[in-house]
Amino acid sequence: MNHYLPSGSFSARPRSFTAAWTLLVLLCTGMVQPLAAQVILYVSQPSSIAGSYTFGPGDAAFGWGYSYDTVQVQAALVRGTSSNAGGDSLACDTTLINASAVAGKICVLYRGSCEFGVKALAAQRAGAVGCIIINHSAGVLNLGAGGAGALVTIPTMLVSNSDGALIRQRMDNGDSVVAFMGDKTGYFLNDIGISNGSVVRPTEYSLPASQALNAGEYLFKLGAAVKNYGQNAQTNVGLNIKIDFTNPAGVTNTVYNQTATLATLASDSTDTLRTPDFDPSTTGPGRYTLLYTLNLPSTTVDQFPADNTVSQGFVMNPNIISKARLDSLGNMMYSGGIRPSDATSGPYDFGIWYYANKGSRLKVDSIRFSFVTNPGTNLFNESILGKVSQWLDLNADGLIDAGEIVDLADGIYTYTDTLGSNSQRSVLVTDIINNTPGVVLDDSSVYLFSAYYAGVSTAVFTNVDPQVNYTLTRDIYEQYISPVFSGTWNPNGFGPDRVPAIAAVTGNPSASVGSLERNPFELRAFPNPVSTVLHVLVRGDKALVGLNYRVSDLSGRVVLQGSADLEGASAPLNLEVGNLNPGIYHLQVHNGRYSKALRFVKN
Secondary structure, eight states: OOOOGGGTOSOSSOOOOOSSOOOOBOOOTTOOOOOSSOEEEEEEESGGGOEEOOOBOOSGGGTOSSOGGGOEEEEEEEEOOBSSTTOOSOOTTSOBTTHHHHTTSEEEEEOOSSOHHHHHHHHHHTTOSEEEEEOSSSSOOOOOOTTTGGGOOSOEEEEOHHHHHHHHHHHHTTOOOEEEEEEOTTTSSSOEEOOGGGBOOOSOSEEEGGGGSSTTSSOEEEEEEEEEOSSSOEEEEEEEEEEEEEOTTSOEEEEEEEEEEEEEEOTTOEEEEEEEEEOGGGTOSEEEEEEEEEEOOTTOOOSOGGGSEEEEEEEEESSEEESSOBOTTSOBOOOSEEOBTTOSSOOEEEEEEEEETTGGGOEEEEEEEOEEEOTTOOOTTOEEEEEEEEEOOTTOSSSOOTTOEEEEEEEEEEOOSSOOTTOOEEEEOEETTTOOBBEEOOTTEEEEEEEEEOOOOTTEEEEEETTOOOHHHHHHHTOOOOOEESSSEETTTTOTTOEESEEEEEEOTTOOOOOOOOOOOEEEEESSSBSSEEEEEEEOSSOOOSEEEEEEOTTOOEEEEEEEOOSSSEEEEEEEOTTSOSEEEEEEEEOSSOEEEEEEEEO
8 A cells, every 4th residue: 555645644554444433414404415326417408508417316315215326317308287276387286287298208397385205206107207396496405205205216306496497498498308317327338537526636625835835845646536437448538637826916827737548448447547746835825726627539429528527626825724615715615514413412523634744834823613503593602612632643543542632722612693503603722731822733743623512402513515525535645534523533524525614723833922930730631522530631840739620611610629639740630520411611720829721521
């Protein structure tokens, strides 16, 4: 196995996470779950509206009686007409009066007051081979099967109101509108493709320019896993990768243009093409656009060219580390939310990994985050713990074992308004050891930037960016992307295409914090989060006698206190916290002159 350590792998160790611990996705309203197969909704004619359309999915994974993986339907579109007096296209009465026209066609209906499954079943009973439902509002969402969906065996998809209007206009003009629904593997004769998850992109979307000051400090690894979806074997498959760079003045130039070629690619097979690495230290701060383009020889026409190009972005900026996309103002971009399936409520921890090759050039000042709630719920008085932690993989097994996540800095943010859902917030973090603003990172170390939801609501989700996918990037760099904690740590989290809206904002590590009297106390707490016993390692410059400790909740109410005499200048203080309610707590330890505090989370 090859390891690409110079440009930022965690260490030369296996990437696999083999523990029998699985997280399922619970999706907030409006978020579309990506599909495992190459499932498409593709209009092939008329040419004026031809192309691939975004759709809301609904198959066996959502309780329907079929799987997209096993259907391939291509047919003309026909509007279904209900049997009610209005003759609408809602199909809520389960019967279509134009069954003879619908039979053998893809039936087009509208979203209305009844279940999606009822509509699709009406189309199926009329003889339709597929069903497209036009949304009554912008965007798309997952199709719940309802009570009738399990009886439906024809593919059913939801399109946005704008796309539906485009399709309907051509139908009303008398044009023959033909579409394909299902898994396109093996459907076309000549068809190669790539996707967001099958191209190699930088390990972050946004990175401070201080991490690439000199040659070789941060490299873009480039390439793509190309799949032949078609029936025919292909020869001389070309992959071109171009990088356009836009500097802060707005001037854009092409700074990279390389092509790699596959001699042969068998039907239903995948092979990876790589091009030389790119070093951004030669160009510096600005926006980078990476364009991946697949090409067949001029004598062969790709019959599904919609997946022959992928565009990815990267920003080198003064101070933001983010795996989610950033807009032109530096704000994170996201859509929908997610939380662990085994956390029927909070608390849980979700974050991003960061390999700090030149961490000594970075001081993390704050953590940005965003949460979303179900309709009718808000975040007023909810608390979020922003954290900077370090992963010390002591036994080099690639797994997060007890005590290997060391909290370095944190800060508490409490929502004081009802507008928090889907809005980016920021919390300043304080060094736990020195009690000073921010924390300076180390070189060649692995860090976790996370936002810990401390509440117990079942309607709160972490915002995610579904438009970035680090699947092949994770494999090439041998790095985890975004971990999640819910009882135990899973370093793979929800997968490389579930990137949370969490970012670290950095500052100048050499900024002085003034002259302070040296505090001999040091505290470390593990495990954190904790269920029953919190082990607090206390260090000082003399015997640890006459210690007093106090634990308080976010309201300041003292929930646990006591005193202890420990042996030596370094010893553990074990606190029984099993009776505390889930949430964030302050621990303060003092000896009359010096004191030190830290925060821990009870789960």
